[in-house]
Amino acid sequence: MLRRQSARESAARTYARALPIVPVRARGMTIEGADGQRYLDCLSGAGTLALGHNHPVVLEAIRSVLDSGAPLHVLDLATPVKDAFTTELFRTLPPAFADRARIQFCGPAGTDAVEAALKLVRTATGREGLLAFTGAYHGMTAGALEASGGARDVRVTRLPYPQDYRCPFGIGGPDGAELAARWTENLLDDSKSGVPDPAAMILEPVQGEGGVLPAPDAWLRRMRDITAARGIPLIADEVQTGVGRTGAFWAVEHSGIVPDVLVLSKAIGGSLPLAVVVYHDDLDVWPPGAHAGTFRGNQLAMAAGAATLAYVRENRLAERAATLGARMLTGLRSLAVDHPCVGDVRGRGLMLGLELVDLERAQPAPPTRHLDSLTPPPTYGPTTDPAGPPKAPQYQHPHPHRHNHPQRHQPHSLPDTRPHPPAPELAAAVQRECLRRGLIVELGGRHSSVVRLLPPLTITDEQATAVLDRLADALTAAERSHRRTTDGRLAPDHP
Ligand code: PLP
Numbered sequence: 001m002l003r004r005q006s007a008r009e010s011a012a013r014t015y016a017r018a019l020p021i022v023p024v025r026a027r028g029m030t031i032e033g034a035d036g037q038r039y040l041d042c043l044s045g046a047g048t049l050a051l052g053h054n055h056p057v058v059l060e061a062i063r064s065v066l067d068s069g070a071p072l073h074v075l076d077l078a079t080p081v082k083d084a085f086t087t088e089l090f091r092t093l094p095p096a097f098a099d100r101a102r103i104q105f106c107g108p109a110g111t112d113a114v115e116a117a118l119k120l121v122r123t124a125t126g127r128e129g130l131l132a133f134t135g136a137y138h139g140m141t142a143g144a145l146e147a148s149g150g151a152r153d154v155r156v157t158r159l160p161y162p163q164d165y166r167c168p169f170g171i172g173g174p175d176g177a178e179l180a181a182r183w184t185e186n187l188l189d190d191s192k193s194g195v196p197d198p199a200a201m202i203l204e205p206v207q208g209e210g211g212v213l214p215a216p217d218a219w220l221r222r223m224r225d226i227t228a229a230r231g232i233p234l235i236a237d238e239v240q241t242g243v244g245r246t247g248a249f250w251a252v253e254h255s256g257i258v259p260d261v262l263v264l265s266k267a268i269g270g271s272l273p274l275a276v277v278v279y280h281d282d283l284d285v286w287p288p289g290a291h292a293g294t295f296r297g298n299q300l301a302m303a304a305g306a307a308t309l310a311y312v313r314e315n316r317l318a319e320r321a322a323t324l325g326a327r328m329l330t331g332l333r334s335l336a337v338d339h340p341c342v343g344d345v346r347g348r349g350l351m352l353g354l355e356l357v358d359l360e361r362a363q364p365a366p367p368t369r370h371l372d373s374l375t376p377p378p379t380y381g382p383t384t385d386p387a388g389p390p391k392a393p394q395y396q397h398p399h400p401h402r403h404n405h406p407q408r409h410q411p412h413s414l415p416d417t418r419p420h421p422p423a424p425e426l427a428a429a430v431q432r433e434c435l436r437r438g439l440i441v442e443l444g445g446r447h448s449s450v451v452r453l454l455p456p457l458t459i460t461d462e463q464a465t466a467v468l469d470r471l472a473d474a475l476t477a478a479e480r481s482h483r484r485t486t487d488g489r490l491a492p493d494h495p
Contacts, residue, residue: 001034015043018431019440026053029456029463031440039435040467042453043442047208047240047351050267050308050317052456058270061307062300074297076105085302088309089268092249093278096258102284107293108273108301110239110265111139114202116277116291117261118143121200121233123290124283131184131201131232133161134168135210135446138202138237138263147202149210149446157195159184161203163213165344165355165419177219185226200261201227202235205251211445212346212353212452214246217255224257233260233283239275240351243267244312244457247322247349254348270304317457321349324464328352328453331468339475341426343419352453354471355445356427357420422449429481433474439467 001022009016022034029052031039041053051058065072065081082105090098104120106113122128130147138144146156160180164172169179187193205220207213227234236259241251245267248254252262260283265275273295312318329347332354336342343357427449434441434451442452455467 015046018428018443019043019435021435021440028052028055029459037438039438039440040455040463040470041440042455042467043440044454044456045271046266046442047245047454048266048269049271050243050245050312050457051270052458053271055270055308055311055458057307057311058304061270061303062272065299065303070299072299074299075294076296079297079299081299081302081306082297085306085309088306088313089264089276089278092309092313093262094250094253094258097262097278097280100281101278102281103276103278104291105296106275106277106291108269108275108295108298109139110237110263110275111141111144112293113239113263113265113275113277114138114144114147114237115141117202117235117237117263117279118147118200119291120261120277120279120283120286121235123286125199125233127197127199128155129196129198130156131159131198132156133159133203133207135161135163135207135213136202136204136237137207137209138204139239157187157198159187159201161207161210161213162216162219165346170418174216174218177216177222181219181222181226184223188226188230188232197230198232200233200235202237204237204241205254206241206246206348206351208240208351208452208454209444211355211450212351214346214348214351220252220255220257224255224259233280235259235261235263237263239263239265243309244318244321245349245351245454247318247325249313249318251348267308268305269298269301270306270308272298272301272304274298274301274305312457318349321457324459324461325349325352328464328468331464332471335468335472335475338472339479341423341479342475343422347453350453350455350457350459353444353450355450356423356430357449358423358426359420361421422447424449426478426482427451429478430471430474433477433481434470436477437470437474439470439474441471 002020005016021039023031024034025032029040031041031053033039070079070081086103090101093101104116106116118130132147135149136147137149138147160168160183162177162180164176167176169176187195201223203223205215224234236252238250242264243249246254252259261277261279263277268274268276325347329345329352332345332352336345340359341356342354344355347353424447427443430451431441431443442454444450444452453467
């Protein structure tokens with residue numbers, strides 16, 4: 001089957017390349033291959049399977065629709081199944097948002113809901129431009145791709161997304177996030193910045209594909225304030241972060257912001273395709289048929305999704321994701337102590353990542369920079385703090401003297417905090433070694449050097465321990481299997 005697949009399927013196939021398995025059965029976190037091998041699944045359909053594979057409440061919901069004789073395809077007509085889904089979804093939304101919310105059912109993929117959101121705000125504002133972030137991922141259709149980090153679209157203004165480890169300003173922490181916010185503010189207020197008034201800002205509360213980068217809550221609040229003050233709708237893309245994944249039902253709840261538009265997909269369909277855009281009713285000025293599509297009424301997905309949303313809510317799985325995620329983050333940090341090739345460990349809830357770096361290759365020395373003194377850079381080394389992982393960075397406004405002109409102060413050189421270069425080959429080797437040990441992990445990040453863990457929210461303590469054990473073994477094996485080539489680059493033993 002694998003041979004036939006590679007002979008017949010597109011060169012653009014993705015997961016199938018790194019994960020040459022043939023799943024035939026699955027339950028919870030476990031997948032069984034055609035060869036009888038069992039795997040713990042930390043990919044979860046790219047973050048779709050909040051309850052793991054074939055959860056009983058999901059199967060029951062699907063069966064009851066099938067047994068009821070209800071139509072399976074109804075375009076966007078009203079049905080009891082859709083009504084129940086919408087009721088359950090609105091019940092989970094932050095009340096301040098739900099009170100004035102409208103929902104549009106979209107084509108079945110997250111990317112289609114992103115397209116709908118962009119069309120919605122462009123229609124409502126009469127403006128074209130978009131503010132989006134470095135490292136963003138919003139999907140594969142034209143508009144969503146434009147908003148994603150790899151694009152070069154003139155309508156999109158690219159803004160710095162805050163990150164500690166590879167902070168574009170070299171300082172990380174609250175100061176790095178503050179500089180990113182000021183950059184945004186300045187671009188919008190400078191009449192000669194070349195940035196036209198935008199139709200919206202689109203952001204992910206945690207960048208997933210970008211390499212598991214949680215936005216600081218305070219920075220998100222800054223983005224909300226900046227956009228609100230300038231009449232710019234804020235779109236939160238919660239396709240991957242939604243339904244408890246980050247330790248809150250919706251990731252925007254961590255910061256308390258209320259976006260104007262929420263883009264939702266993946267977990268809301270309970271493992272079946274479903275995507276919606278939910279937005280403030282002030283924006284609801286697009287005409288009938290503005291975002292149509294044949295497949296916007298998937299009854300099975302709505303039933304499976306409603307059952308999933310209700311199960312996550314009733315069983316407080318978001319809280320569970322927060323506690324277990326914090327424990328796993330601590331475990332990953334202590335794992336990093338034994339594996340210096342782990343440059344950074346980060347995450348929020350059960351959205352976790354390890355960035356692998358090439359220790360042999362240092363970044364070239366930076367030129368001496370004379371800038372105002374900034375607070376000391378954070379230390380990035382692994383921590384074994386028994387109190388658990390640090391809290392999400394709290395935003396603090398910098399000291400007042402920092403508002404003065406830097407060049408009028410005694411200049412200081414910024415310490416070079418630049419991390420080692422990413423190690424994509426090593427990350428791929430870790431993924432292979434994980435698979436050999438019965439663990440499915442995903443790679444992500446700008447250079448595919450971040451090993452990502454997206455376990456279902458139903459993962460047990462024992463399974464979490466098994467994941468960490470297998471990952472530790474895989475790291476040891478991958479490090480060993482790498483040898484140095486003559487040009488000093490890391491190269492895998494296996495082609
Ligand atoms: N937005 C985010 C944040 C995503 O992570 C993804 C997919 O990973 C998408 C949008 C696109 O969703 P889909 O692959 O269903 O089109």
